[in-house]
Amino acid sequence: MTSGKWDEDESVVMFAESVGRFLDREAPPEVYAKWREDGVVDRAFWTKAAEAGLLGLSIDPEYGGHGGDFRHEATLIRQLFLRGLNAFGAPLHNAIVAPYIQMYGTEDQKRRWLPKMVTGELISAIAMSEPGAGSDLQGVRTRAVRDGDSYVINGQKTFITNGQTANLIAVVCKTDPEAGSRGVSIVFVETDGCAGFQRGRNLDKLGLEAADTSELFFEDVRVPVENLLGGTEGQGFYQLMQKLPQERLMIAVQALGAIDRAMALTIDYVKERNAFGKKLIEFQNTQFKLAECKTEAAVAKAFVDDCIETHLREGLDATKASMAKLWLSECEARIVDECLQLFGGYGYMAEYPIAQMYRDARVQRIYGGTSEIMKVLISRSL
Known part of the structure; x- marks a missing residue:
């Protein structure tokens, strides 16, 4: 670099x-x-x-x-x-x-x-969330039981990105239900021709309609023991915790891209739209609102850039990554909302990109760990 x-x-x-x-x-x-x-x-x-x-x-x-x-x-x-x-x-x-x-x-x-x-x-996916286990990964109930040279997997997953498309799925499961976090493992399932594996619904979501977010079902799915990530049971929770900071930084980068798009679309719109005989951009309220948004966006970018530089040096820890995920996803929600308001009634029309962005932004505060979970993680550093 x-x-x-x-x-x-x-x-x-x-x-x-x-x-x-x-x-x-x-x-x-x-x-x-x-x-x-x-x-x-x-x-x-x-x-x-x-x-x-x-x-x-x-x-x-x-x-x-x-x-x-x-x-x-x-x-x-x-x-x-x-x-x-x-x-x-x-x-x-x-x-x-x-x-x-x-x-x-x-x-x-x-x-x-x-x-x-x-x-x-x-095409890959990672199957963490279950109907009864979201942010609490220790609560997963999907089981992988050793049977000779195979693991037999039983369980259900939901909210799985790439769920209808993926044919290589990293399944977070319990290999030892009595061991708490030490009983969590990641077992890969190659789905092509895999008996007992079934894709459920392509879930109907508030936004991100083109994302095949799905339910997945595993009923006596038998995979070779060689599909256990790393070859040692009980390492899954550690592996997940080590890689979650990058995932959360990715969500921060996503939010920043959405913020920049929302700002660009809105600035173009207010420069063209007339109200009361002048352009929307000429109203002080419009200028002030966009000035606030631009300032927040600049601060957000500086923080994300710093996190990326830190991550490239392999120094990004869970606290800082959680801060990035929390701040950027919440900032995105505020700015997209302010931008939609400047579109007036047109902002509420589904055909306008800003309306789509409003729907898409909502999940950023949920997946990858909710904003509330991010606060819990950050508070541990106090």
């Missing part, structure tokens, strides 16, 4: 331009509208993204990856959110699931799964 701000590095700038061109060409608004109607991003788009080098950004070249780092993951996220393409699950595939395998997987697991994740042959 060169000196200077992370997003001003020449290679990162070039990558951002390349991603932007690909998205503008392959996922214009009319295509994305069709995905929202279908409730899922077209599978062929994943293949195109792989061919464009957008899958496996941080995977080691030894396993077919592109050898990038979190700057590239953040750049992809930003380019997606600047265009309202926030339902595409590649960031989860790239920067949540792949790092579990690359960091904790056995050599066999890395060679089996990572190259296919780069080509898009395997």
